[in-house]
Amino acid sequence: MPAQLLTIEVSRLDAATARLTLTGDLDFxxxxxxxxxxxxxxxxxxQQLVIDLSAVGLCDSSGLSAFLVAHRAGTSPxxxxxxSPQLQQLLDRTGLAELLAVVRASDGDLRATG
Structure with a gap:
């Protein structure tokens, strides 16, 4: 099965916030x-980037690294x-869940994501 290409749709939520909606595979x-x-x-x-991963099929270590690079380049997480549950497990195991702001559907407050 060939890798799925990644598409990124950018939506400006306000002057300082943008949402990036990813579709496909986030890999090397x-x-x-x-x-x-x-x-x-x-x-x-x-200043604030919201990355929607609901349509991402695969995220490998290169994808995790991209999150880290994007995080370090800004003033806010x-x-x-x-x-996904699989990605959440990777974020937990690598410690990135503590560094990045991961919004879970059960958190209830998704206002910042639009």
């Missing part, structure tokens, strides 16, 4: 797209939404 080949999109938004003044 596609992680640079996320890093580039996040860097561009930071250059445009976005990136927010991850739509995290």
């Amino acid at each position: 080949d596609t992680a640079p797209q996320l890093i580039s999109a996040a860097a561009e938004l930071r250059r445009e003044g976005c 990136i927010r991850l939404t739509g995290v």
Whole structure:
């Protein structure tokens, strides 16, 4: 089964906040797209990035690294939404769940994600 290409749809929620909706696989080949999109938004003044992962089929270590790069480039943590149970387990095991703002559907307050 060939890898799914990654598409990133960017929506500005306000002057300082943008949502990146990812569709496809976030892996070695596609992680640079996320890093580039996040860097561009930071250059445009976005302080808060919300990354919607509900349509991501696969996220490997390169995807985790892309989250870390996007986080370190900003002044506030990136927010991850739509995290699958498998990805949540990876985030927990690597300690990234403590570093990044992971919004779980059970948290109830999804206002910041639009």
